Amino acid sequence: DTGVSQNPRHKITKRGQNVTFRCDPISEHNRLYWYRQTLGQGPEFLTYFQNEAQLEKSRLLSDRFSAERPKGSFSTLEIQRTEQGDSAMYLCASSWTSGGAKNEQFFGPGTRLTVL
Amino acid sequence: AQTVTQSQPEMSVQEAETVTLSCTYDTSESDYYLFWYKQPPSRQMILVIRQEAYKQQNATENRFSVNFQKAAKSFSLKISDSQLGDAAMYFCAYRSAFDSNYQLIWGAGTKLIIKP
Numbered sequence: 001d002t003g004v005s006q007n008p009r010h011k012i013t014k015r016g017q018n019v020t021f022r023c024d025p026i027s028e029h030n031r032l033y034w035y036r037q038t039l040g041q042g043p044e045f046l047t048y049f050q051n052e053a054q055l056e057k058s059r060l061l062s063d064r065f066s067a068e069r070p071k072g073s074f075s076t077l078e079i080q081r082t083e084q085g086d087s088a089m090y091l092c093a094s095s096w097t098s099g100g101a102k103n104e105q106f107f108g109p110g111t112r113l114t115v116l
Numbered sequence: 117a118q119t120v121t122q123s124q125p126e127m128s129v130q131e132a133e134t135v136t137l138s139c140t141y142d143t144s145e146s147d148y149y150l151f152w153y154k155q156p157p158s159r160q161m162i163l164v165i166r167q168e169a170y171k172q173q174n175a176t177e178n179r180f181s182v183n184f185q186k187a188a189k190s191f192s193l194k195i196s197d198s199q200l201g202d203a204a205m206y207f208c209a210y211r212s213a214f215d216s217n218y219q220l221i222w223g224a225g226t227k228l229i230i231k232p
Contacts, residue, residue, distance in 0.1 A: 004160075031218070040125075042207050042222030043161075056217050091161065095218065103218060104151070107161035 002026060004108035006092050012114045013082055020078045021111045025094030032075050033105060034067055035091040036060065043091055049075060050097065082115045089113075118143045120210050122223035129198045130231050136183075137193045137226045139208030147213035150184070150191045151220070156204040164206070167191065169213070195228075203230045 005024045013019050025032045031050050035043035046065070047057045051072035061067075064082075069075040079086055089112050093105035119142045129135035141150070152164040167175045167184050174182050179196045195202055208223040 040225070042120075042209075042225050043220075044222075045219055048217065048219075056219075093161075097218075104163050104166065105218075105220065106163075107153075109160040 004092055004094050004106050006090075006108040006111050008111060009109060010112045010114075012116065014116050015084060016081055018078065018080045019082060019113065020076055021090055021092075021113075022074060022076050023092030023094075023108055024074045025092070026106055029094035029096050029106070030072065031095045031097055031103075032069055033093040033095070034075070034077050035093065037089040037091055037110070046077075046090075079113075082113075084115045087113055087115045118145070118148075118210055118212065118221050120208055120221050120223040122206075122208055122226050124226045125224070126227045126229065128229040128231055129195075131200060132197055134194060134196045135198055135228065137195075137206050137208075137228065139191045139193070139223055141189050141191065141208070141210050141221075143189070143210065143212070145212055145214060149211045149213065150182075151209040151211070152180070152182070152191075152193045153207045153209060154202075154204045155207065155225075156201075161207070165193065198230050200230050200232060203228055 007022045033048040034046040037043045049069040064080045067077045089110045091110045092108045095103045095105045121140045148169045150167045153161050154164045155161045165177045181194045183192045205225045207225045209220040
């Protein structure tokens with residue numbers, strides 16, 4: 001399958017623990033986005049990469065959050081010292097940078113994080 | 117700043133009938149793109165249809181069509197011949213044509229229920 005994949009699909013952790021999520025984008029896509037989605041809401045932008053460079057970060061991305069995309073391929077999102085408010089679905093999307101609307105974002109299935 | 121509003125938290129329709137989901141947006145920009153995404157339960161977000169603001173013709177994809185009213189800043193989605201597989205959350209999203217980050221601004225979503 002050549003779609004966007006995310007692992008793990010579900011993560012349950014205790015408050016204060018660190019967690020790391022992985023996203024594997026569509027191979028030819030050079031952009032990778034991270035979103036957070038809470039129940040009944042649309043996705044909220046967290047950060048994005050073009051190749052290996054992290055070009056923008058949302059104010060939602062506190063110091064406890066860090067994302068990397070080594071070598072411009074897969075990406076990891078780490079949350080340190082998790083809090084109950086971090087419980088959400090974390091979505092990854094990838095796209096190509098071409099002109100117009102056709103550089104649509106393709107989404108992965110998400111990682112659902114539950115912080116107890 | 118741009119905003120996207122979906123005023124219908126939930127809609128239901130009888131199988132095989134037609135339903136229209138509403139979306140309004142606010143922007144001062146002249147060129148942008150609008151999208152409808154579908155998120156089935158426990159499955160990933162997929163693009164349903166896109167509209168380029170400079171195109172007057174409404175986009176159509178099989179049973180899905182939009183009614184794009186640029187002056188009114190309205191972008192509704194019509195689903196014809198509704199099928200059980202159409203049951204999902206539907207999100208309207210906006211993207212500025214001037215934003216090199218290609219960031220999507222999302223509505224809160226409409227839950228579509230299909231009655232058999």
